[in-house]
Structure formats: structure tokens, C-alpha cells
Amino acid sequence: MIETQDTIAAIITAQGMGAMGAIRISGPKAFPAAQALFRSKKGTLIKDMPCYALAYGLIYEGDVLLDQALLLKMQGPSSFTGEDVAELQCHGGPLVLARVIQALAGQGVRPAKPGEFTQRAFLNGKMDLSQAESVMDLVSSSNQVMAEVAIQQMQGSLSDHIKMIKNKIIGWIASIEAEIDFPDEFPQALEPVTFKTEILSMLRQIDRLLETAAYGRIYREGLRIVFYGRPNVGKSSLLNGLLQQKRAIVTAEPGTTRDVIEERMMIQGIPIILMDTAGVRETGSLAEKEGVERAKRAAAEADLVLFVLDLSQGFTQEDQQLLHGLDPQKTLLIANKADLVTEGEGSIREEAGPFEVCILSALEQEGIDALIRKIRERFEAGTLTAGNTAVLINRRQEEALAQTKKALKSACEGLLSGVSTDLLSIDLQDAWSYLGEITGETVKEAVVSEIFARFCLGK
Numbered sequence: 001m002i003e004t005q006d007t008i009a010a011i012i013t014a015q016g017m018g019a020m021g022a023i024r025i026s027g028p029k030a031f032p033a034a035q036a037l038f039r040s041k042k043g044t045l046i047k048d049m050p051c052y053a054l055a056y057g058l059i060y061e062g063d064v065l066l067d068q069a070l071l072l073k074m075q076g077p078s079s080f081t082g083e084d085v086a087e088l089q090c091h092g093g094p095l096v097l098a099r100v101i102q103a104l105a106g107q108g109v110r111p112a113k114p115g116e117f118t119q120r121a122f123l124n125g126k127m128d129l130s131q132a133e134s135v136m137d138l139v140s141s142s143n144q145v146m147a148e149v150a151i152q153q154m155q156g157s158l159s160d161h162i163k164m165i166k167n168k169i170i171g172w173i174a175s176i177e178a179e180i181d182f183p184d185e186f187p188q189a190l191e192p193v194t195f196k197t198e199i200l201s202m203l204r205q206i207d208r209l210l211e212t213a214a215y216g217r218i219y220r221e222g223l224r225i226v227f228y229g230r231p232n233v234g235k236s237s238l239l240n241g242l243l244q245q246k247r248a249i250v251t252a253e254p255g256t257t258r259d260v261i262e263e264r265m266m267i268q269g270i271p272i273i274l275m276d277t278a279g280v281r282e283t284g285s286l287a288e289k290e291g292v293e294r295a296k297r298a299a300a301e302a303d304l305v306l307f308v309l310d311l312s313q314g315f316t317q318e319d320q321q322l323l324h325g326l327d328p329q330k331t332l333l334i335a336n337k338a339d340l341v342t343e344g345e346g347s348i349r350e351e352a353g354p355f356e357v358c359i360l361s362a363l364e365q366e367g368i369d370a371l372i373r374k375i376r377e378r379f380e381a382g383t384l385t386a387g388n389t390a391v392l393i394n395r396r397q398e399e400a401l402a403q404t405k406k407a408l409k410s411a412c413e414g415l416l417s418g419v420s421t422d423l424l425s426i427d428l429q430d431a432w433s434y435l436g437e438i439t440g441e442t443v444k445e446a447v448v449s450e451i452f453a454r455f456c457l458g459k
């Protein structure tokens with residue numbers, strides 16, 4: 001346990017006005033500090049209350065009555081942070097709560113930093129780092145899938161898996177150490193063929209976890225869909241059509257959109273970031289040039305590009321050039337302005353080659369539903385259906401798993417090519433240590449602080 005001598009407090013309910021507002025006080029002085037402010041109606045003292053008991057009373061700062069409140073006592077280690085915790089359930093006015101926090105400051109209780117309660121829970125061994133990260137995922141989840149996965153991960157769906165792999169590796173390391181220390185009794189700790197089979201199975205498990213990274217990013221941050229194409233083909237009209245509002249300016253003049261316009265929406269439970277961009281063309285205008293550069297960057301970083309063309313003009317040479325650099329797996333070709341043509345739909349499909357085509361009219365709102373279905377299909381065409389997984393790893397965990405995989409592969413190759421056992425042990429220790437970054441045992445203090453600093457206040 002590290003030094004957590006300060007006693008801290010924060011409002012743990014949403015900011016602003018509400019029927020109720022709760023304040024959490026955590027640390028060695030939680031009970032005496034709360035006692036200095038709180039007078040129970042029945043005269044009960046906090047120190048005499050059992051753990052998880054509630055008391056009703058009044059909160060004072062000196063002689064000034066601040067509020068009526070319920071006090072909940074949670075004695076360390078049986079609390080969220082693992083420390084002594086007192087929670088005051090007050091009335092939810094921002095001023096009332098601010099005055100209570102101020103009164104607590106008078107008792108030597110300092111305001112908690114963002115994520116500090118959860119950080120203490122982690123440091124006191126109440127949860128591992130991946131579980132702590134899931135707390136934030138749950139609080140900030142914008143969709144049902146993320147919320148469901150976050151609660152599973154808080155319960156240990158990821159950490160149990162990681163612990164299992166780590167234990168196996170520790171077993172191997174122990175065998176190697178035994179071989180080094182007592183070569184006569186343990187002549188060949190790891191039998192190469194068995195070891196190879198086991199390590200391959202472990203690598204498959206790691207791959208399955210790694211496969212969840214892409215969905216993890218989408219459910220945490222949103223699927224980035226970028227409208228891309230020549231000027232005037234109807235990109236902004238399509239953005240507005242999907243959003244069902246006139247978000248972007250639409251004019252008959254080519255070069256209307258300059259900046260990247262970003263909007264969030266949900267499409268059948270998937271969080272989406274829609275990005276409208278400037279039409280790509282050679283231009284003398286500095287602002288438009290910059291817009292075109294931004295459009296190209298956005299398309300390169302997109303999860304899905306909606307490449308829009310004007311069906312009434314057909315598949316122009318410029319369209320073909322632009323489309324050339326795009327990945328058919330990550331692109332849908334939108335043939336817009338279908339209302340202006342009566343034939344030629346078939347030929348666009350042929351010309352599109354490997355690109356899937358969606359014919360629609362943004363102006364008449366024809367074909368938008370089919371587009372939405374196609375977006376959903378593309379999302380589900382990945383390696384797994386995210387809805388069935390209990391784990392969605394984040395970028396940090398993905399990086400640590402990729403490193404683990406490298407170290408394990410190196411161990412496996414080493415054993416097969418007959419390297420010395422101590423080199424093998426180093427690879428396995430590396431793998432163990434990378435896994436420890438996920439659960440938190442081997443992660444650097446600075447990384448821990450950075451993770452918790454991203455949390456919201458009061459969490």
C-alpha cells in the first residue's frame with residue numbers, strides 16, 4: 001500500500017441541481033472530519049455506528065446550519081477505496097454541496113482530484129487496473145454494448161483471463177528456475193514439443209483478446225465514417241440526410257464545405273462519428289486547399305469511407321483517381337442524385353469493380369435506410385460480433401498484449417532452436433511483465449497517474 005494519508009472529499013453525484021447530492025469523504029480522518037460537521041438526530045456518534053449503517057442528522061459549520069443529511073459509514077477495508085469512508089447524502093443544490101466541501105476543508109480534508117477515489121481503490125488492492133479502467137468505461141459509456149462489457153470487465157472478465165495466462169507463465173518460469181538450480185532433479189523442465197503446443201494455444205487466446213481492440217475503440221470512441229469525394233456531389237446533403245437536420249451548409253456551388261464537420265449519432269446501437277469534408281479538387285484558394293488536405297487525412301484515418309459521386313455525371317475520371325487510393329474493405333461507393341437519372345445504374349456497379357455500390361438520392365431521402373443497413377453490415381462483417389463478447393480491450397491493453405505476444409513468440413522460437421534456459425526465462429519474464437501492465441502490478445507510477453487523471457471528478 002502506498003501513502004494515502006490525506007483525507008479527500010468530493011461531490012460524487014452529477015454537477016448542478018438535483019433532488020439529492022452525495023459527498024464522499026475517504027481517508028484516515030474521514031470519520032472525525034465528518035463527525036465535526038454532522039450531528040445525528042439520535043445523538044449517535046459515527047465511531048459507534050457499525051459498518052454500512054446510516055444515520056440521519058444535521059450538518060453544521062461551526063454554529064451555521066448547512067443542510068439535513070443522511071450519513072453512511074463504511075469502514076476500511078470494506079469500502080470502495082478500501083479506506084474509511086463517510087458519505088453524506090445532502091440536498092442537491094450546488095451551493096449547499098460546495099459549502100459542505102468547504103466546511104470539510106476546515107477539518108483538513110482536501111478536495112479529491114479526478115479519479116482519485118478509484119486510484120486509491122486500485123492502490124489498496126480493491127481492484128486491478130483493468131477493472132479500474134472499466135469503472136470509467138461504465139460511467140462514460142454512450143451505448144448499451146459498452147455499458148454491458150464495462151460491467152463484465154469490472155467483475156473481472158478481462159483480469160481473470162489475464163491472471164490465468166500469467167499463472168501459466170509463472171509455472172513455466174518456476175520450472176526453468178528449478179532446472180537451473182537443480183539440474184539433476186529437473187533435467188528438462190520444459191519439453192519443447194509440449195511447450196510449443198501450450199504456447200501456441202496461449203497465443204491464440206491472446207489473439208482473441210486482441211481482436212476485440214477494434215470494437216473496443218469503436219464502442220468507446222465511435223465508428224468514424226467520412227464523406228469523401230469531388231465537390232458538389234452531395235456529401236453535405238447526405239450528412240444532413242443521415243442526421244435528419246440541416247447541420248452542414250449545402251449550396252449548388254462547388255467548394256461549399258471547407259472544414260471537417262463532425263457530428264455524433266447512433267446507428268442501430270453503434271456509436272458513430274460522421275465527418276463531412278471538403279470536396280477534393282485542385283484549387284488556388286488557400287482555405288480550400290487546407291480543407292482538401294484535411295479531407296484526405298480524414299479519409300485515411302476513417303473506419304469507413306462513404307465515397308460519394310454524382311450519378312448524373314457518371315463515374316468521372318476524377319472519381320476514379322480519388323477512389324483508386326481507397327481500400328474496398330473500408331469503402332462504400334455512394335452513387336448520389338439517383339433522382340436525376342433514369343438508367344445507367346447497372347453500369348456504375350460494373351465500373352465500381354471491387355467497391356460495393358449504394359445508389360440513393362440525398363435530396364429525396366431515397367435509399368438512406370438501405371445505406372444504414374449497409375453500414376451495420378460492414379460493422380458486423382468483422383471477426384466477431386461485439387455484442388457476444390465480455391471483453392473489449394482498450395488501446396493501452398492492446399499495446400501490452402501485442403508486446404506479450406512478441407515475447408512469447410521469442411520464447412517459443414528460442415526453445416525450439418535450443419537457446420539457453422536463462423534466455424528463455426528472460427522472454428517469459430518479459431511476457432509476464434507486459435501482462436502485469438494490464439492488471440497493474442508492473443505498470444509505471446506515471447502511467448497510473450495518467451490513466452486516473454482522465455477520470456471525471458468525484459470518481
Ligand SMILES: Nc1nc2c(ncn2[C@@H]2O[C@H](COP(=O)(O)OP(=O)(O)OP(=O)(O)O)[C@@H](O)[C@H]2O)c(=O)[nH]1
Pocket residue numbers: 230231232233234235236237238249250251252253254255256257258277278279280336337338339340360361362363364
Ligand atoms: N437532384 C439532386 N441534387 C442533389 C442531391 N444531393 C445533393 N444535391 C444538390 O447538389 C448540390 C451540392 O450539394 P452539397 O451537399 O453541398 O454537395 P457537397 O458534396 O457537400 O459539395 P462541397 O461541399 O462543395 O464539396 C446542392 O445544390 C444540392 O441540393 C440529390 O440527391 N439529388
Ligand SMILES: [Mg+2]
Pocket residue numbers: 235236237248249256257276277278279
Ligand atoms: Mg459539402
